[in-house]
Amino acid sequence: MAPIRNSQVIFNEIPKGLPEPGKTTIFNDKNTIDPETVPLDGSFLVKVLVLSADPYMRGKMRPVEVPSYTPAYLPGKAIYGYGVGKVVKSDHSGFSKGDYVTSVMMDHAEYWVPSKDDFSTIKKFTPEPGLPLSVYLGAAGMPGRTAYIAWSMYAHAKKGQVCFVSAGAGPVGAFVIQLAKRDGMKVIASAGSDEKLRQCKEFGADVVFNYKTQSTEEVLAKEGPIDVYWDNVGGATLDAAFGNAALHARFIICGFITQYNSQEATPYKNIAHILFKRIIVSGFLVFDHEAEWEDKFYAEIPKLLASGQLKYSEDRSKGLEKSGEALLEVQVGKNVGKKIIVVADDD
Ligand SMILES: NC(=O)c1ccc[n+]([C@@H]2O[C@H](COP(=O)([O-])OP(=O)(O)OC[C@H]3O[C@@H](n4cnc5c(N)ncnc54)[C@H](OP(=O)(O)O)[C@@H]3O)[C@@H](O)[C@H]2O)c1
Structure with missing residues (x-):
């Protein structure tokens, strides 16, 4: 067989602020x-079907020597x-x-040969009938696991209490809205456009507001x-939440997108409420808990999604060449739903 195209998305330069495709x-x-001839040496060749654009990927676009919870991308190599x-x-x-696989280490390329170091990150799975493969990157994937695990560990939800979710229309936020409603809470959700607010309502939020045009302080x-x-999101929204917390509130710190592209620190004028209200603040990284929760998650969630008992929304871009743009979209909020890059048909 003659060689075939294997396009790639290469990490070229560390962004100064937002990523620039x-x-x-x-x-x-x-x-x-x-x-036919690609050396496998105990590995396997994967045809890449769908890829995820996740906010954390911006954090990997940094100098290699700067430590963080996830390794930096290497200049000149595929992201x-x-x-x-x-x-x-x-x-x-x-x-x-014919096996379907998912991994956090999948190259933004048309084909991928995992290295031995990647093996432990690869999960073989049987897709739930009726559930698109892309959902295994959203509600049935890492963002869904994030919502499911941290909510189970830290929310201590009580019927009739009030939950506030920022970035409510994204895959994490949408899942959290539904978990909070399932637990009988009143849900306030914020997002950055009318279309996103409409989606938050569809996911079950009772009160929705656009944080760009309405005062978070006033709504809360x-x-x-x-x-x-x-x-x-962190930033001013988190500060407004501190200022409007109930006694013994639980804060689950999942993302800080206000600071992913900026070095400017937020002045937290309400932080003393952690003491005054005895707020429990839990920082959460999904990687820390996946092994323990994975089986329960996969046994329960794909079925609920396929049957429509849990809802999700997707924002798809077709073609690997859209990867750079997709990464930017999740940073600036252009995505409406889980951002997916469709690389190839499953034929
Ligand atoms: N801790 C973990 O283990 C873990 C795992 C997964 C995700 N996360 C984090 O959870 C958050 C949500 O992830 P996701 O996958 O569901 O993302 P997402 O909602 O699909 O995309 C991020 C959204 O953040 C909003 N945003 C961007 N800049 C903002 C700003 N300056 N202020 C307020 N909102 C802003 C945008 O929506 P708007 O149009 O509404 O502004 C954007 O669509 C991210 O911060 C992500 O890094 C953490």
């Missing part, structure tokens, strides 16, 4: 692979993240042609005090 990442469609693909050829006894003062704050 074509500059910080470059689409290279000149790369090729020969599926990688959560993806779903299909095994097309295998030299590994645990994986066969009117609709709170809040017993659980699910924080996807």
